Amino acid sequence: MEFFLEVLIGGLLSGVMYSLVAIGFVLIYKASGVFNFAQGAMVLFAALTFVSLLERGVPFWLAFLLTLAVMLALALAVERVVLRPLVNRSPITLFMATLGLAYVVEGFAQLLWGTQVHGLELGISDEPIEFHGLLLSKFDLFAAGTAASLVLLLSLLFNRTRLGLSLRAVADDPQASLAVGIRLNRIWAVVWAVAGFVGLVAGLLWGARLGVQFSLSLVVLKALPVLIIGGFSSIGGAIAGGLIVGATEKLAEIYLGPFVDGGIENWFPYVLALLFLLVRPAGLFGERAIERV
Template sequence: MSSDVQFFFEVLISGLLTGVLYSLVAIGFVLIYKASGVFNFAQGAMVLFAAMTLVGISNLGANVAVSALLTIPVMVGLAYCVEFFVLRRIVNQSQISLFMVTIGLSYILLGLGQLVWGAQVHSLDVGLPVGQFVVGDIFINQFDLSVAAICGVIVLGLAYFFQRTQVGLSLRAVADDHQAAISVGVSIRKVWIIVWSVAGIVCLVTGTVWGAKLGVQPALNLVALKAMPVIILGGLTSIPGAIVGGLIIGASEKLFEVYLGSLIGGATESWIPYAVAIAFLLVRPAGLFGTQELRRI
């Protein structure tokens, strides 16, 4: 294998593995929108809040595994609070009202997390392997590959949850039609608590992984912005779409940065994902796996 081909595959694989990290963030968006019809702008804040809680508990003397287990009830409690104090008060309101509420929730979580745990930058060692190993002549990052495996397990688990369990079917029913689901005995409040709890646990995994990669710091909130192009490509209601969209965005930004960045001034990683998403949006507005919603007028 020539050095140029080897380098291309190293960049491509690195981009694909980075895309898996973006997919983790996007899955949280998809879960909440799929079951409650809410585009959760607070997703990034939930990721940061979960990571800060884990680090805060670990600083009290617990190891990472115990800290993660203790953080899960915190995220479930957050889901209950969101449903009790927010969602049940504004059920059946307009989409823009729900969206604005999640913006407010984002700032509340950011402030609460820093008030309780502080705003310092913390390193986080979760025990995943670091360094690189060689496959043929290609170097692969062990940390990113481990995260890809974790993401695969999460996706399979969520797919089974939504497709095969009674609770998962209830979540899908609520997503399709709130009123129809209520009429057949589905508790919409219970469904919302469950789906926000599941999304909170996904946020915990996401915050742990990104915190180990970048450090747990307020800027971690901004990783949610990387999920926007991903859900545009994959579709806002599809978990597999979040994975595929993440892979496309991750590979695109790495290849553009390496091969075209120097020709057009560099720093393409900050805007190429959005350019790719906008171009795709013009061709297929619902995304690769999304469904076009038809409304009578």
């Protein structure tokens, strides 16, 4: 039983890492209806910028602040140059624009910082600690605490502030929001800036876990089942989806992996997402689309 709990809790803590990437998608999707496929490239760009500054002798906190400024500038530039000119275009056009943007951001990162692999140390070791007889990863606990703090901060921002009220209004009906004086461009710029900050936090945690390399941008693929299960328009859904994906993939690897020669955690989340699409297409917390004819 203790081994089962260790695997389950370890999976839940790992799932929080997936949720961090998924939250960036949710923020932009709620405000503009755009599925930002470039979020993975933004995660990579943030981690690569931060570790490159550290290697050049910049102090840790100054490197963090400089990287944050770079990510905010990148997010605002993307909103201004890419999203704003494509307002009222079809969803597939917006999706293809962000897909192309992902390659542009990756290419720019390669041009700016090079292609070598970097190690990233945040001062948090990945050694296990004992808690009531269970062995838990210290790094996973730190990542979970960071994600919980970030979600609390976002919840306060979007539920307790005037900006949050405007964001919810834009998410419900952009045209009506525009009619009552809400500036859509300002809301979109703020949301993209917040998504850039989320990308920075996710980039640092994933970079410390996997190393800072260009395959880091592929973490976006693991966020897809998280979004499908939790719903594309809910921050709480992103958290729930990440926990479900993290727990089920670890349990499947341990208890079902021996029957299929292992490696099941690489594809099991997509099977689970497919089942959700068949049974509940909007996800656990997503808004069901209602079409009137």
